[in-house]
Structure formats: C-alpha cells, structure tokens
Amino acid sequence: MAKALYKITFFNHGKIYALYAHRVGSSHLWGFTEVADLVFDLHDGLVVDPTEERLRDEFGDTKSLHLPMQSIVRIEEVEKKGQSSIRDAASGENVVTPFPMPAKPR
Numbered sequence: 001m002a003k004a005l006y007k008i009t010f011f012n013h014g015k016i017y018a019l020y021a022h023r024v025g026s027s028h029l030w031g032f033t034e035v036a037d038l039v040f041d042l043h044d045g046l047v048v049d050p051t052e053e054r055l056r057d058e059f060g061d062t063k064s065l066h067l068p069m070q071s072i073v074r075i076e077e078v079e080k081k082g083q084s085s086i087r088d089a090a091s092g093e094n095v096v097t098p099f100p101m102p103a104k105p106r
Helices: 050-059
Strands: 005-012 015-026 032-039 064-068 072-078 085-088
Touching: 005 032, 015 050, 015 072, 050 085
Parallel strands: none
Antiparallel strands: 005 015, 005 072, 015 032, 015 085, 032 064
C-alpha cells in the first residue's frame, strides 16, 4: 500500500505556501499541526522549477514543521504530487517567477 500524500496550504510571512508531505497530525506543541516527511521533486536534468528549488532550499533539511493552526488554510489528501508553490497572499500571483522561455518557432 502506498503512503498517504497530503497537500498543505498555509500562510507564512504574507505569502501562501503549498507543500506536499507524507505525514500530518497534531503536534505535541499545543495549537500547532505537525507536518513531516516533506516531498520535493528531484530534477537531474536541465529543467529546474525555481519555486521547487526555493522550497527545497528553505525546507530541505527540515525533519518536521510545526505550523500554527490559524496559519493553515487547507490540508488535502491527494493521489499524486502536483506543483509546490509560493504565492503572494494579497494578489495570489506566484512570488517566484519562472525564467522566461523564448517563443516557440513557427
């Protein structure tokens, strides 16, 4: 049986983060939710997602996150991992902008 996969959406410093993890539960710290076993894409090729790279830099060595309950927007159990994101809370636009790609030739 496959491990459960969760998408956690939460506020952090005026931004909305969306991360994926295998474990979510009540923290031993009162008022917090524990998020552990974070899941990141591993890219070995040339295509690198800058958002995923930034999240891996920020949370890559993290054993578990203890998020305040009031900062959590949503926790979803999902079938497969989607794209992790960091968005501005006010506008909803992505904070990390992908490198512009040249137009496709005609």
